[in-house]
Amino acid sequence: ITSRLTAGPLTGRHVLITSGPTHEPIDPVRYIANRSSGAQGTAIARAARRAGARVTFVTGPADAPLPEGCTIHRVETARQMHETVTQALPADVAIFAAAVADWRVSNAAASKMKKTAGGLPQLEFAENPDILACVSTRADRPGLVIGFAAETDDVVANAITKRRRKGCDWIVANDVSDGTGIMGGTENAVTLVTETGTEDWPRAGKDVVAERLIARIAETLR
Numbered sequence: 001i002t003s004r005l006t007a008g009p010l011t012g013r014h015v016l017i018t019s020g021p022t023h024e025p026i027d028p029v030r031y032i033a034n035r036s037s038g039a040q041g042t043a044i045a046r047a048a049r050r051a052g053a054r055v056t057f058v059t060g061p062a063d064a065p066l067p068e069g070c071t072i073h074r075v076e077t078a079r080q081m082h083e084t085v086t087q088a089l090p091a092d093v094a095i096f097a098a099a100v101a102d103w104r105v106s107n108a109a110a111s112k113m114k115k116t117a118g119g120l121p122q123l124e125f126a127e128n129p130d131i132l133a134c135v136s137t138r139a140d141r142p143g144l145v146i147g148f149a150a151e152t153d154d155v156v157a158n159a160i161t162k163r164r165r166k167g168c169d170w171i172v173a174n175d176v177s178d179g180t181g182i183m184g185g186t187e188n189a190v191t192l193v194t195e196t197g198t199e200d201w202p203r204a205g206k207d208v209v210a211e212r213l214i215a216r217i218a219e220t221l222r
């Protein structure tokens with residue numbers, strides 16, 4: 001019976017997870033997006049389920065297979081993700097693993113743009129809502145709000161600043177520079193940034209990192 005929750009350290013808890021990229025349309029056949037396989041978010045959803053949580057999984061268009069036993073919401077844009085996340089509250093824990101596009105094209109075309117129109121397209125951008133920051137500052141905010149920070153430079157320093165700026169409790173920071181093989185790979189090497197300091201976790205499979213994060217969450221909520 002797939003809908004029955006196994007008893008575990010997160011039984012009775014609602015865990016909300018965002019995952020994957022968002023796609024922001026330019027026209028009906030083109031979009032801008034971030035790189036994200038959705039593998040880490042999916043691994044976290046699986047680990048949360050194994051711990052007995054009720055899991056709401058909000059995902060952009062990702063390659064990773066969907067996690068089983070979760071309430072799944074598929075979205076395309078950042079604004080759809082924001083709306084869906086807001087409607088899924090309240091939650092005990094919210095984990096923002098999605099690679100949300102920071103900008104959307106504000107002058108997206110309703111029909112396909114053609115090369116023959118002459119000249120280059122002049123795209124205009126608008127900033128997307130910061131879903132993590134919005135949820136972190138709500139009065140009914142989840143007790144534990146966790147963001148991710150994929151960085152290429154000054155990883156930990158940026159993550160410490162980001163944690164304060166966003167108002168979240170923890171940041172899971174990782175170095176996604178070329179050559180690390182983390183982007184699109186099966187492994188991750190993260191630094192957990194909390195209110196009390198930073199912890200470097202050893203490079204491991206994304207499933208192992210997920211398991212460790214969920215164990216850490218369970219320990220904190222206990």
Ligand code: CTP
Nearest residue numbers: 096097098100128129130131132147148149150
């Ligand atoms: N995030 C979000 N909504 C956004 C942008 C980011 O929820 N519009 C979340 C991501 O899911 C992640 C965290 O915020 O958990 C940090 O994302 P990141 O892109 O590193 O932070 P930004 O504030 O967008 O800063 P940067 O300029 O480094 O991209």
Ligand code: CA
Nearest residue numbers: 099100101102
């Ligand atoms: Ca960003």
